[in-house]
Amino acid sequence: MRADQLLERKAVISGIGQSAVGRRLNRSDLDLTVEAALVAIADAGLTRDDIDGLSTYPGMGMGPGGFAGPAGPDVQDALRLKLNWHDGGGEGPGQIRAVMAACLAVAAGLARHVLVYRTVTESTAQGKGGRQALGGMGGMTGSGGGPPRMMGFMQWTIPFGAVSATNWLAQVARRRMYEFGLTREQLAQIALNGRRNAMLNPIAIFREPLTMEDYLAARMISTPLCLYDCDIPCDGSTAVIVSHVDYAPDAPRSVAHVNAIGTAIRGRPSWDQFDDMTTMAARDAAASMWKRTELTPADVDVAELYDGFSILTMTWLEELGFCGKGESGPFVEGGERIALGGELPLNTSGGQLSAGRLHGFGFLHEACLQLRGEGGARQVAGNPEVAVVANGGGPIAGTMLLTRGPA
Amino acid sequence: MTASGPPFRLLPRVDDSNRFYWTSGADGHLRFQRCGDCRHYVHPPAPRCPYCLADALAPEAVSGRGVVHSYTVNMQQWFPDAEPYIIGLVTIAEQDDVRLTTNIIDTEADDMAIGMEVEVDFVEAEDVWLPVFRPVAGAAVTNAAAS
Ligand SMILES: [Zn+2]
Numbered sequence: 367m368r369a370d371q372l373l374e375r376k377a378v379i380s381g382i383g384q385s386a387v388g389r390r391l392n393r394s395d396l397d398l399t400v401e402a403a404l405v406a407i408a409d410a411g412l413t414r415d416d417i418d419g420l421s422t423y424p425g426m427g428m429g430p431g432g433f434a435g436p437a438g439p440d441v442q443d444a445l446r447l448k449l450n451w452h453d454g455g456g457e458g459p460g461q462i463r464a465v466m467a468a469c470l471a472v473a474a475g476l477a478r479h480v481l482v483y484r485t486v487t488e489s490t491a492q493g494k495g496g497r498q499a500l501g502g503m504g505g506m507t508g509s510g511g512g513p514p515r516m517m518g519f520m521q522w523t524i525p526f527g528a529v530s531a532t533n534w535l536a537q538v539a540r541r542r543m544y545e546f547g548l549t550r551e552q553l554a555q556i557a558l559n560g561r562r563n564a565m566l567n568p569i570a571i572f573r574e575p576l577t578m579e580d581y582l583a584a585r586m587i588s589t590p591l592c593l594y595d596c597d598i599p600c601d602g603s604t605a606v607i608v609s610h611v612d613y614a615p616d617a618p619r620s621v622a623h624v625n626a627i628g629t630a631i632r633g634r635p636s637w638d639q640f641d642d643m644t645t646m647a648a649r650d651a652a653a654s655m656w657k658r659t660e661l662t663p664a665d666v667d668v669a670e671l672y673d674g675f676s677i678l679t680m681t682w683l684e685e686l687g688f689c690g691k692g693e694s695g696p697f698v699e700g701g702e703r704i705a706l707g708g709e710l711p712l713n714t715s716g717g718q719l720s721a722g723r724l725h726g727f728g729f730l731h732e733a734c735l736q737l738r739g740e741g742g743a744r745q746v747a748g749n750p751e752v753a754v755v756a757n758g759g760g761p762i763a764g765t766m767l768l769t770r771g772p773a
Numbered sequence: 774m775t776a777s778g779p780p781f782r783l784l785p786r787v788d789d790s791n792r793f794y795w796t797s798g799a800d801g802h803l804r805f806q807r808c809g810d811c812r813h814y815v816h817p818p819a820p821r822c823p824y825c826l827a828d829a830l831a832p833e834a835v836s837g838r839g840v841v842h843s844y845t846v847n848m849q850q851w852f853p854d855a856e857p858y859i860i861g862l863v864t865i866a867e868q869d870d871v872r873l874t875t876n877i878i879d880t881e882a883d884d885m886a887i888g889m890e891v892e893v894d895f896v897e898a899e900d901v902w903l904p905v906f907r908p909v910a911g912a913a914v915t916n917a918a919a920s
Pocket residue numbers: 808809810811812813822823824825826827
């Protein structure tokens with residue numbers, strides 16, 4: 367593919383912003399979103415009058431309480447934006463699909479500066495309604511006061527008590543143990559690495575040391591996944607400004623160039639019918655991204671790989687080509703290789719396992735910080751030039767390759 | 774003791790597309806749509822055959838045998854007072870790309886293994902029959918790497 371056909375290279379991330387992030391902040395999702403948006407707009411050297419595009423994942427009431435974030439029209443109205451292009455929704459290549467759509471919109475000339483946000487208030491929602499699990503993907507219908515009946519994908523799992531992605535991905539972990547000999551001690555490295563990095567991140571939710579002994583003694587959620595294999599719900603909003611690359615010279619901060627995006631899903635789009643459980647859609651998204659770039663896995667300086675569950679990060683390590691299929695266990699063994707000073711610094715903010723479940727966009731924010739050299743105590747040494755961001759798990763997957771300079 | 778499933782089962786909503794499946798256990802048989810042209814089994818139910826696109830699907834009984842492709846023991850209290858129960862992913866004997874998320878019953882968590890041969894039974898609840906699986910007595914654990 368010729369470089370001039372790679373429309374995502376017409377886009378840069380010119381600004382980033384985050385709201386307060388924490389547990390049970392008891393603030394509305396719209397309030398948090400406006401806070402993050404104003405930070406990102408100012409960071410890009412813009413005012414709200416410059417913002418002519420808006421995009422989010424998912425918005426408009428999808429999923430259980432605190433999951434969706436505010437609908438696009440509510441954010442537009444709160445900031446009185448005048449939009450040339452707008453978009454939102456929960457379908458597509460992972461949470462980061464909202465950023466991909468914005469890249470294509472600026473490349474097509476539909477907008478020049480797009481505000482993209484992802485907001486969660488799952489911690490506050492849990493405080494009000496107890497632990498959320500059932501119907502996380504929608505698919506419930508009431509029946510005159512009786513218990514809800516399951517429809518869509520939920521009908522195939524929830525009647526059997528497979529009510530959470532934890533249950534579905536626990537079976538991925540078990541299958542990986544069977545096929546590749548993955549051990550709990552190896553899987554633990556994703557959680558331990560995240561916690562080490564979170565201890566250097568002042569806004570991380572969990573900053574106390576976590577040891578292998580703690581991990582191995584933790585209670586099981588769904589075998590073989592324990593408490594520390596599951597990310598931690600939080601409240602917070604992340605916003606980025608996607609601008610046309612022409613704006614890069616005028617941006618006050620170093621922009622992140624979008625080098626390639628990975629969007630494919632070629633297997634069946636299902637948590638239990640996908641042809642290869644050990645890869646699922648990460649395989650296709652990663653492969654499609656590498657087809658759109660001259661860069662290779664060896665060029666990547668920082669990896670921000672989705673860890674809604676630790677097992678997903680293991681999958682991404684393999685499918686993105688940092689190690690061979692089935693070799694992620696030995697790859698992370700001991701933890702040195704993926705540590706801040708290692709050959710592939712991984713999930714440098716602490717990831718969702720320790721810093722909080724900002725649902726994909728936290729990784730994008732962190733990748734931009736690292737490329738700017740603004741990682742503070744957790745900054746990767748040597749002026750990283752290439753970062754990869756992966757979002758999603760199971761049949762949901764999207765990837766983005768970012769660079770400090772233009773391609 | 775490992776429970777045979779969650780203490781409370783939320784049930785599927787029955788409609789014209791899935792009624793044959795969720796009521797199939799009434800006579801003790803598991804059924805899937807099967808294509809009259811290319812003979813593939815199809816799951817979940819589809820409007821026409823997704824393999825060959827023929828408009829030739831009809832429910833057909835299968836053996837009820839399968840192999841455990843993966844499993845997990847749920848320990849989290851999604852439901853109050855839940856004992857640990859086994860969620861399994863079973864590949865049906867007839868076709869290796871048809872899998873069911875289900876419960877594995879009549880076994881202890883410690884005895885579970887990928888590759889275990891299982892056979893169907895049904896949990897009747899209101900207007901549906903939920904297919905669950907138990908180990909086949911005396912059957913060996915097969916190498917399920919390709920299943
Ligand atoms: Zn057919």
